[in-house]
Amino acid sequence: MEAIRLSNVSLWRRTQEEFSYDLKKTVLTILDGRYRKPGRKQVLAGVDLTIESGEKVGIVGSNGSGKSTLLKVICGILKPTTGEVHVRGAIAPLIELGAGFDSDLSLVDNIVLYGVLLGFSRREMRARVRPILEFADLAAYADVPVKTLSSGMTARLGFAIATDVPPDILILDEVLSVGDERFKTKCRSRLEQYWGENATVLVVSHDLPYIEQSCERVVWMNGGRVMRSGPPAEVIASYLHSIQTPAGAERG
Numbered sequence: 407m408e409a410i411r412l413s414n415v416s417l418w419r420r421t422q423e424e425f426s427y428d429l430k431k432t433v434l435t436i437l438d439g440r441y442r443k444p445g446r447k448q449v450l451a452g453v454d455l456t457i458e459s460g461e462k463v464g465i466v467g468s469n470g471s472g473k474s475t476l477l478k479v480i481c482g483i484l485k486p487t488t489g490e491v492h493v494r495g496a497i498a499p500l501i502e503l504g505a506g507f508d509s510d511l512s513l514v515d516n517i518v519l520y521g522v523l524l525g526f527s528r529r530e531m532r533a534r535v536r537p538i539l540e541f542a543d544l545a546a547y548a549d550v551p552v553k554t555l556s557s558g559m560t561a562r563l564g565f566a567i568a569t570d571v572p573p574d575i576l577i578l579d580e581v582l583s584v585g586d587e588r589f590k591t592k593c594r595s596r597l598e599q600y601w602g603e604n605a606t607v608l609v610v611s612h613d614l615p616y617i618e619q620s621c622e623r624v625v626w627m628n629g630g631r632v633m634r635s636g637p638p639a640e641v642i643a644s645y646l647h648s649i650q651t652p653a654g655a656e657r658g
């Protein structure tokens with residue numbers, strides 16, 4: 407059974423100049439006749455990808471090749487400009503961990519709020535608070551506002567909440583680089599638990615030995631396109647070969 411299907415998905419995004427948008431500067435450049443329309447860049451180009459339920463898929467590729475963008479389109483954080491995305495099942499997106507917290511609320515209130523947004527009752531979530539805080543090693547911070555945590559601690563809380571209930575589809579964007587060594591080991595063993603179950607797992611990482619060893623299939627992205635998808639050792643070898651060959655496909 408298919409868990410995820412992308413058909414001819416393309417996405418254009420505005421380039422960074424637009425983020426330094428400044429009305430006065432824009433008016434002056436128009437008056438000067440120097441105004442240029444903000445640029446748009448294609449970040450995904452005609453992606454066709456089907457992932458079967460229960461498959462463990464690794465996504466590799468150089469910086470800026472579109473890996474995180476692909477995950478965000480699958481989670482519904484970004485809408486493709488053209489093409490279609492179909493997802494069957496509940497997704498736990500471990501992307502930008504902790505981005506959704508209300509920084510003025512306490513850890514306990516954020517945990518309950520997050521669960522309620524996912525459809526759990528308040529009472530169910532109150533029962534989950536303790537194990538979540540314990541997994542994150544943050545029981546001592548239960549009642550302080552989230553803004554007083556360090557960024558690593560916030561990411562730990564995000565990971566602990568998002569993986570508390572096993573999802574149908576787990577999406578991991580470099581989360582294994584979160585936290586200190588002790589927490590990384592805990593993350594890996596929790597993920598291995600899911601790995602053995604029915605969950606569909608999509609993981610983006612630059613840790614190629616880890617991807618090769620833990621995934622059943624690897625997708626190599628370059629310039630917003632899927633270059634190759636197939637057995638981990640073969641796809642990783644093609645990716646590495648392209649990096650070592652300057653005239654090869656890897657042109658970012």
Ligand SMILES: Nc1ncnc2c1ncn2[C@@H]1O[C@H](COP(=O)(O)OP(=O)(O)OP(=O)(O)O)[C@@H](O)[C@H]1O
Pocket residue numbers: 419420421422449467468469470471472473474475476
């Ligand atoms: N918020 C944004 N607005 C506009 N363009 C963006 C934004 N975020 C990323 N991009 C662009 O989208 C393209 C793909 O970026 P993406 O983050 O998907 O790459 P990646 O393969 O995950 O890279 P990395 O390995 O560095 O994490 C890049 O050209 C990047 O500049």
